[in-house]
Amino acid sequence: MPLLNENYQNLExxxxxxxxxRRVSKYEEAHPDxxxxxxxxxxxxxxxxxxxxxxxxxxxxxxxxxxxxRGYGPEKGYDFLRNAISAYYxxxxxxxxxxxxxxxxxxxxxxxxxxxxFGKDNVVLVPDPVYPVYVDTNLxxxxxxxxxxxxxxxxxxxxxxxxxxxxxxxxxxxxNPTGACYSKEQLEKWVAYAKEMQAVILFDAAYEAFxxxxxxxxxxxxxxxxxxxxxxxxxxxxxxxxxxxxCSYTVIPKELVFPASNGAELSLHAMWNRRHSxxxxxxxxxxxxxxxxxxxxxxxxxxxxNIEYYRQNAKIIADVLRKKNISFTGGVNSPYxxxxxxNGMESWEFFDYLLTHAQVVGTPGAxxxxxxxxxxxxxxxxxxESTAEAxxxxxxxx
Amino acid sequence: MPLLNENYQNLExxxxxxxxxRRVSKYEEAHPDxxxxxxxxxxxxxxxxxxxxxxxxxxxxxxxxxxxxRGYGPEKGYDFLRNAISAYYxxxxxxxxxxxxxxxxxxxxxxxxxxxxFGKDNVVLVPDPVYPVYVDTNLxxxxxxxxxxxxxxxxxxxxxxxxxxxxxxxxxxxxNPTGACYSKEQLEKWVAYAKEMQAVILFDAAYEAFxxxxxxxxxxxxxxxxxxxxxxxxxxxxxxxxxxxxCSYTVIPKELVFPASNGAELSLHAMWNRRHSxxxxxxxxxxxxxxxxxxxxxxxxxxxxNIEYYRQNAKIIADVLRKKNISFTGGVNSPYxxxxxxNGMESWEFFDYLLTHAQVVGTPGAxxxxxxxxxxxxxxxxxxESTAEAxxxxxxxx
Numbered sequence: 164m165p166l167l168n169e170n171y172q173n174l175e176x177x178x179x180x181x182x183x184x185r186r187v188s189k190y191e192e193a194h195p196d197x198x199x200x201x202x203x204x205x206x207x208x209x210x211x212x213x214x215x216x217x218x219x220x221x222x223x224x225x226x227x228x229x230x231x232x233r234g235y236g237p238e239k240g241y242d243f244l245r246n247a248i249s250a251y252y253x254x255x256x257x258x259x260x261x262x263x264x265x266x267x268x269x270x271x272x273x274x275x276x277x278x279x280x281f282g283k284d285n286v287v288l289v290p291d292p293v294y295p296v297y298v299d300t301n302l303x304x305x306x307x308x309x310x311x312x313x314x315x316x317x318x319x320x321x322x323x324x325x326x327x328x329x330x331x332x333x334x335x336x337x338x339n340p341t342g343a344c345y346s347k348e349q350l351e352k353w354v355a356y357a358k359e360m361q362a363v364i365l366f367d368a369a370y371e372a373f374x375x376x377x378x379x380x381x382x383x384x385x386x387x388x389x390x391x392x393x394x395x396x397x398x399x400x401x402x403x404x405x406x407x408x409x410c411s412y413t414v415i416p417k418e419l420v421f422p423a424s425n426g427a428e429l430s431l432h433a434m435w436n437r438r439h440s441x442x443x444x445x446x447x448x449x450x451x452x453x454x455x456x457x458x459x460x461x462x463x464x465x466x467x468x469n470i471e472y473y474r475q476n477a478k479i480i481a482d483v484l485r486k487k488n489i490s491f492t493g494g495v496n497s498p499y500x501x502x503x504x505x506n507g508m509e510s511w512e513f514f515d516y517l518l519t520h521a522q523v524v525g526t527p528g529a530x531x532x533x534x535x536x537x538x539x540x541x542x543x544x545x546x547x548e549s550t551a552e553a554x555x556x557x558x559x560x561x
Numbered sequence: 562m563p564l565l566n567e568n569y570q571n572l573e574x575x576x577x578x579x580x581x582x583r584r585v586s587k588y589e590e591a592h593p594d595x596x597x598x599x600x601x602x603x604x605x606x607x608x609x610x611x612x613x614x615x616x617x618x619x620x621x622x623x624x625x626x627x628x629x630x631r632g633y634g635p636e637k638g639y640d641f642l643r644n645a646i647s648a649y650y651x652x653x654x655x656x657x658x659x660x661x662x663x664x665x666x667x668x669x670x671x672x673x674x675x676x677x678x679f680g681k682d683n684v685v686l687v688p689d690p691v692y693p694v695y696v697d698t699n700l701x702x703x704x705x706x707x708x709x710x711x712x713x714x715x716x717x718x719x720x721x722x723x724x725x726x727x728x729x730x731x732x733x734x735x736x737n738p739t740g741a742c743y744s745k746e747q748l749e750k751w752v753a754y755a756k757e758m759q760a761v762i763l764f765d766a767a768y769e770a771f772x773x774x775x776x777x778x779x780x781x782x783x784x785x786x787x788x789x790x791x792x793x794x795x796x797x798x799x800x801x802x803x804x805x806x807x808c809s810y811t812v813i814p815k816e817l818v819f820p821a822s823n824g825a826e827l828s829l830h831a832m833w834n835r836r837h838s839x840x841x842x843x844x845x846x847x848x849x850x851x852x853x854x855x856x857x858x859x860x861x862x863x864x865x866x867n868i869e870y871y872r873q874n875a876k877i878i879a880d881v882l883r884k885k886n887i888s889f890t891g892g893v894n895s896p897y898x899x900x901x902x903x904n905g906m907e908s909w910e911f912f913d914y915l916l917t918h919a920q921v922v923g924t925p926g927a928x929x930x931x932x933x934x935x936x937x938x939x940x941x942x943x944x945x946e947s948t949a950e951a952x953x954x955x956x957x958x959x
Contacts, residue, residue, distance in 0.1 A: 166680030275840030282564030442673030
């Protein structure tokens with residue numbers, strides 16, 4: 164009889180968005196006539212851009228003919244895409260060697276699977292609140308987590324505590340769910356701390372494309388010395404609306420080498436390469452061609468147009484919150500707006516209240532950690548009309 | 562400083578196909594004028610079929626317009642595809658509930674990641690020779706492996722040994738690399754043994770579409786009682802030429818429930834669902850539509866036409882081996898042909914010999930386990946002309 168991975172018993176029963184979907188679908192069944200507006204799950208609504216669609220059609224045609232058909236691709240991803248990503252980094256002020264880039268099917272997969280490379284007994288620092296995948300995937304492995312408090316007092320941007328020893332440090336900036344974004348000076352402090360501790364920063368930059376303030380870093384690799392202490396995850400899900408198309412990339416510098424107990428030097432890049440080529444077989448060729456199109460000048464301009472559209476939604480949400488004297492973070496360099504639930508409600512209570520009284524779906528802060536339990540997240544990924552309608556209902560309610 | 566997963570030190574340095582690629586590319590650089598024929602890696606050469614191409618273009622168009630755009634999909638995959646797969650199973654004599662099917666990006670990912678659900682101290686039975694992912698992924702987790710010998714004596718189809726206790730049992734039929742295929746009676750014995758041991762069979766059916774003998778089972782679920790002891794992995798890579806398009810499916814019956822040490826009942830289906838929704842974000846919508854097209858009557862007929870083409874290659878290879886009195890397995894219900902290396906050569910030695918003397922690339926049996934070290938695999942996935950040319954060179958050489 165097989166022994167199972169009993170760590171799974173330590174997980175909350177249902178993943179956040181599955182629980183939201185369950186509650187919404189239950190409500191919908193009972194009230195089929197009501198129009199629900201979804202500003203909950205961070206899913207985009209704008210279709211793929213023209214350049215991406217063209218690239219997809221073209222790649223599909225290549226797959227239709229023997230002469231241009233592509234089967235298994237290179238294990239790290241096609242050079243054409245890795246070179247394009249490296250050039251994109253360069254434009255944003257970071258020097259990233261294409262050979263250190265791994266193409267994947269999603270930042271969720273890579274931030275989840277990266278734990279495979281590490282032993283059980285590490286001190287893992289995770290911000291609270293944050294994207295729940297970092298916590299869940301470490302719990303699955305039986306690792307203990309040390310939370311770093313993100314609160315209104317520190318603008319939801321926890322900083323290193325020199326008295327805390329750390330081995331692995333998760334950072335997400337712009338942050339999901341709070342929309343807070345670390346400054347260059349703050350990331351310099353994190354890099355200095357990580358180097359002092361010989362720790363590895365696992366930096367999730369999935370929302371970098373929303374950074375509009377040129378003074379804010381979009382990549383950990385804009386910080387000097389980061390290559391000696393950081394892995395970065397990025398995705399086209401929000402940059403280019405690839406939530407249903409699936410493409411991401413992970414940068415693992417070759418400088419990240421640590422001793423094993425027998426004195427051997429193990430490279431995280433080499434280990435991930437081994438994992439990637441053993442437990443993964445590449446992102447679809449047609450999707451890699453679509454991703455390549457995102458990084459062309461015209462392709463990126465189209466994506467920025469969509470992001471501008473979402474920014475206007477953020478403004479619609481922010482304007483109503485301001486009018487109601489509800490303070491919030493995010494919404495400028497991020498598609499997320501984060502605020503304290505009105506009237507002292509807890510976040511799942513507020514979720515149900517907003518669903519049943521205004522038919523608006525948001526994301527309860529409790530899903531992102533203890534410090535989120537009185538907070539709520541709205542996303543700017545809706546359409547103008549429905550976002551405006553949601554906020555009209557919101558305004559009436561309070 | 563992070564502690565790393567030191568089990569990675571127990572892996573062979575390089576994954577089989579990466580090592581082949583390395584040797585071939587080294588030879589190619591030294592001999593740029595020679596024409597190398599690749600019958601090594603099991604990659605298809607026929608382009609995607611007409612129905613699949615149509616479905617892809619149509620789905621791409623849907624992604625271009627707000628009204629039909631799809632972002633994040635359902636976590637287990639779209640119903641349209643899961644229903645189509647369930648109907649396909651039914652046609653082949655297996656009753657598989659759509660709700661037990663998980664859509665994924667590749668059988669390699671799922672056969673690799675499934676180990677996450679199990680504890681460390683299981684007795685893991687793995688055939689030797691076999692697809693190396695089962696071994697490597699268990700080594701990554703620090704599990705010990707008990708090998709089951711596949712030899713010429715048992716036609717490379719090891720059967721259960723009642724004196725050996727087992728918790729997890731990997732079976733691959735039609736087998737990669739030997740092409741050997743279990744009969745119904747043999748699989749019945751495996752199911753009986755697994756139920757006796759309360760073990761779980763991890764059944765890799767990636768090559769089921771090549772089974773031409775209607776008496777041979779294409780799914781473990783054609784065997785009575787299998788739902789109480791088996792997980793099945795299947796893929797469109799070989800069925801429909803999706804090696805570069807990426808789509809697979811995994812069936813985890815809800816009957817698979819085992820006690821934890823605290824007496825709680827854990828369901829493998831529920832655990833995989835938790836993993837799948839935490840560490841994966843779905844197969845691209847456009848690819849799921851392409852996969853749906855495979856399972857239409859016309860779509861499957863097109864795929865079978867391609868498979869028939871590959872079968873003719875197998876015949877070309879088999880004819881030459883017979884002529885040279887080299888005995889082999891596979892090639893009828895499988896795209897692989899497996900034979901003992903001529904002149905007592907070891908398999909990597911023969912690999913180099915064949916590469917340098919005939920510019921033909923095959924796969925050394927040693928890459929599939931100890932019992933493969935004097936064997937060699939050729940694949941039927943080439944084109945008629947190049948396969949014939951490769952076998953002409955082969956014939957001349959011996």
